[in-house]
Amino acid sequence: MIAKKKDIVFPRISPLGDKGLLIEFGNHFEISSNKKALALDFLINNSLPKGVQETTPTLISLMVRFNPLEITYEHLKEKILFFLEKDLETPTHLGRSFVIPAVYGGDDGPDLEEISDLMGLRSDQVVSSHTESQQQVMMLGFGAGCSYCGLLPQVWNIPRGEKVKPSVPGGSLLIALRQTVFPATPMPTGWRRIGTSPCLTFNLNKEPKFLLNAGDSIRFEQVSKNKARSISDDILWETFEK
Amino acid sequence: MTLFVKKVFPGASIQDNGRPGLQRFGLTAGGAVDTLALNLGRSLFGDKSNTSVIEFSGAGGKFIVKRPSFFASTGANSTIKLNGVLKLQAEVFSASEDDEIEVSSISTGFYSYLHVAGGFLTAVHFGSRSGNIRAGLGTILKTGDYLPYASPVNVKISAIKMRNYTNCNKIRLISGPQTRLFSKKIFENFLKTEFTITSSRDRMGIRLGHQGKKFDTKSGLNVLSEAIEIGDIQIDGQGVPTILLNDRQPTGGYPRIATVISADLHKVAQIGVNSTFKFTLVSLNEAIKALKDFTDELSDLENEVFNLTRDPSDIDNLLSYGLIDGAIRGDEYEES
Incomplete structure (x- = not known):
């Protein structure tokens, strides 16, 4: 029984285990589906069913x-269907905005040259394109406080790398598929690393402990290695209203 | 005061109910893998709060008691000794300063627990003491550690019936959003297959072994990163199934063929390495019924606990106990 794509109507609601319900907005990535998922997330949390x-x-x-x-x-599904009747296209809330300093290339971004070749641009053009892009936090996942940000312009639609790096540090800027993955703790990855921020977005001594939430907006800003050394890793907590 | 960790094998950590509610930030709840064993031990101490315990994975450790308290062991069958003398599991025992507690030979099961009256008072992150290696939270045991615990209050020497982990050869699952990504034939074959628990297992997941065909995913079947639920069975690029557990990744891109029901999570996690089992498909309603029964079993545990030291006035059939067996008349020596 090979599933036929045309048989499935989105959004599709189904049980995920006996304590979970999954709402899928499509079967391939589209930014509009992410926006709908975030809008529904906001609506549900704003009036949390018992x-x-x-x-x-x-x-x-x-x-x-x-x-x-x-x-x-079944009862929860009814409530979700009620939320789904609302307009999920127009954002009902605005996430917070952060400007995040980062060092590009060199030891901090060992794959910058390779990415430049793949994109057919000079490395300074790659950095400019990255720092000029306003990115949304589309989700957090893989590890604690690791955010998936995007979308970058079409020219960034490059595949994941072929080799898995056993560990990259928290704060790495990892690139593939028009996205920047921005981990907060060390992790293994197959994505290419173009830079590193001196800032981390997960800190047990801060409130909130996880700084970024899906729906927030971020932009990276290039700084020198020397400047980065003078930046404290928790500085981002000072830049928004609690 | 504290419990000194004289020797511990890798895979031991402090666990409690974990930290639910943070998966949206990339953190899964964690917590004790065998919630039945966790609550069995808590009921022995009349404890209704989120007290923490030591969880052992497949191997135990040696500990030195630095302040008198009361302890108990639950979970997988293991040998527990106080100063070399065997103790029964699921039974409270007292230990004095400088006593040695040894947990060893975990058999028939995988996760064993050591409880102390009032729980361990190790570091709290997000309201939980649960050790999570990947996120660097809570406490992972190391030889040489000192684990603080509360002063014992009102502890009774009590016991409860141990659970049997030997007959878990049927694990129930329900289908999920990605079951449709597998052909009917592959799914039917999956349900007929006898699986083996491999030694590639930890708090993140259990890799399964089996004879015969791999559970081939069709080409290009990698799905977009999506929230992973506890009990999800993912099929990796090599067609190998892994059951994802408490410390699993929050999201992942391998398709998941089905999900183990909540009531069977502790059972599947307690199947020993190299043991075999099969999956049985059940409906969502059957899964909820099983969850209700399991929840009832947990809340009834306190009624199962019995005191080992009893007040004679509480014993209604006192005369049937043969309390004077072995007494002597007093004149035996005179006769001989």
Whole structure:
């Protein structure tokens, strides 16, 4: 029974385990699907149905975790359908905005040259294009506080690298598929690294401990290696209203 | 005061109910893998709060008690000794300063727990003491550590019936949003297959082994990164299934063929390495019914606990105990 794409109507709601409900807005990535997932996430959290425990937005879907002994799957599905009747195209809330300093190339961005070749640009043009792009935090995942940001212009549509790096530091700027992955802790990755920020977005001594949330807006700003050394890794917490 | 970790094997950590609610920030809830064993131990101490325990994975450790308190062991069958003397599991025992507690030979199961009255008082992150290696949260045990714990209050020497982990050869699952990505034939074959628990297992997941065909995913089947639920069974690029557990990645791009029901999570996690089992497909309603039964079992645990030291006035059939067996008349020596 090979699934036929035309059989599936989006948004599609289905059980994910016995305590989860998944709303999918498509079966391939489109920025509009991400915006809908984030809008639904906001609506649900703004008027949290009883028994709902948490929501996890990802690129084109939203997972809702609930206690099935407090609210049934069918009942929750009805409530979700009610939210889905609302306009999810127009943003109902604005995320916060951050400008994040980063060092590009050299030891901090060992794959900048390779990416420049793939994009057919000089490395300074690659850096300019990256720093000029306003990016949205589309989701957090893979590891604690690791954000998936985008979309970068079409010229950034390059595949993941072929080799997996066993570990890159938190603060790395990792590139593939028009996205910047910005981890907050060390992690293995197959993505190419063009730079590193001296700032981390996960800090146990700060409130909130996770600085970025899906829906926030970020832009990177190039700084020199020397300048980066003088920047404290928790400086981003000073740049927004709590 | 504290429990000194004299020797511990990798894979031991402090665990409690974990930190739910943070998956949107890339952090899965973690917490004790065997919630039944966790609550069995808590019920022994009459404890209804989120007390933490030591969780052992497949191997135990040696500890020196630095302040008198009460301890108990639950979970997978293991040998527990106090100063070399065997203790029963699921039974409270007292230990004095400088006593040595040894947990060893974990068999019939995988996760063993050591409880202390009042719980361990190690570092709290996001309201939980659960150790999470990848995120660097809570406490992962190391030889030489000192683990603080509360002063014991009102502890009774009590016991509860141990659970049997030997007969978990059927694990129930329900289909999920990505089941449709596999052909009907592959899914049916999956349900017929006898799986083996491999030694590639930890708190993140259990890699399964099996004879026969791989569960081929059609080409280009990698899905977009999506939230992963506990119990999800992902099929990787080599066609190998992995059951994802408490410390799993929050999101992932491998397709998931089905999800183990909540009521069977502790059962599948307690199957020993090289043991075999099969999956059974159930409906969502059956999964919820099983969850309800499991929740009831957890809340009834406190009624199962019995005291080992009893007040004679509480014993209604006192006369049937043969309390004077072995007594002597007093004149035996005179006769001989």
